[in-house]
Amino acid sequence: MxxxxxxxxxxxxxxxxxxxxxxxxxxxxSPIDLLSAVDSLTAKPKKRVPNKSVCNIFEAEYNSIYSAGNTYSRKLQKIEERFWTKDEFLKEVEEKGLWNKDDLKSKIETACSQNGKKAFVEWYYQDHSKPKTWVYNDKIDNNVDWLNDSSVDMPKHWVEEWSGKNS
Structure with missing residues (x-):
């Protein structure tokens, strides 16, 4: 019992x-069925796409290339989904207190004014005696249209946006 x-x-x-x-x-x-799932809570969030009208800073991966003459160069291999506007990136650099922040700020400002509103950065050791940092290499980025280079991997949902097919 x-x-x-x-x-x-x-x-x-x-x-x-x-x-x-x-x-x-x-x-x-209410016309909404209270037992049904609310779309805004269950729907996949819309993926962020870079805005062409502002300068974008993209996280990238590079390949190291050694030629027969023992020369060393680097080529952009992959553009990651993570990116910032110029102001967002410079704010993050400032907040993190990166050791190369002044040089980085200067290079990013120059890239944004000269390289078609874009720059590519990589998180690695610019100086092996110091911690990792964001590194911008103007020799790699110099006047190359990496966003439309078919040999470079990039997020699929950006392809139409940057190729001009969706403009």
Missing amino acids: NTLIPKAVALVASLGGAIAVLFETKNSS
């Missing part, structure tokens, strides 16, 4: 809750 009391209480509570929900949905004047 003692084991039936908690089960009976649980059953009554469950039925009471179900009745309350049904009563609320039946008498609701």
Whole structure:
């Protein structure tokens, strides 16, 4: 008998809750079904796409290339989904207190004014005696249209935006 009391209480509570929900949905004047999922909570968030009208700073990965003459160069290999506007990037650099922040700010300002409103940065050791930092290499970025280079991997949802097919 003692084991039936908690089960009976649980059953009554469950039925009471179900009745309350049904009563609320039946008498609701809202056109939204209260039992259905709210789209804004279940829908995938829209992925951010760079805005062509402002300078964008893209996180990138580079390949190191050694030629037969033992010369070393780097080529942009992949553009990551992470990017910033110029102001967002410079704010992050300032907040992190990066050791190369003045040089980085100067290079980013120059890139944004000369390289078609874009710059590519990589998080690595610019100086192996110091911590990792964002590095901008103007020799790699110099007048190359990496966003339209088919050999460079980039987020799929950007392709139409930057190729001009969606403009």
